[in-house]
Amino acid sequence: MSRIHQQLKQRRKALGLKQEDMLMRVGMSRQQYQRLESRGNPRLDTLELVAKGLKMEVMLIPQEKLRDVQAALEGKKSLTGRISSNARGSVTKPSPEDDPWGDLLEDDND
Known part of the structure; x- marks a missing residue:
């Protein structure tokens, strides 16, 4: 599992959210979100949308x-x-x- 996938899962759990909750937060079904968290390779706009739903920011760091x-x-x-x-x-x-x-x-x- 990549670091991004781990971070998304950890943050979701820290917020007390279930994968099903992502539908209301970002408009992504449980199945779509599950794929993203487990093995997905999200587009940047998808990653930004999910990050916003999890109260996170996507950032490039030198x-x-x-x-x-x-x-x-x-x-x-x-x-x-x-x-x-x-x-x-x-x-x-x-x-x-x-x-x-x-x-x-x-x-x-x-």
Whole structure:
């Protein structure tokens, strides 16, 4: 079973949903959803629809950021990357270790 199939099944169960419930959530019959969860190879639009029904997002993650994202999802690391100020009011920018998305969100207008 691929990781996507496992994630869909785990999320559905975590939400307390049955395969039959997907009909009301995304308009997919139990049989269609069962195929998707067990061995299907969904089109991107189908995957996005199912993800939305399971309150998930489909996302492409750069390989060099994958460990940071996995750590954040496991609660081991924060991805907020917010600029903070210290007691004296000085603004400090997070380090690359604290803000793995920093280089992705910066403008490339140099």
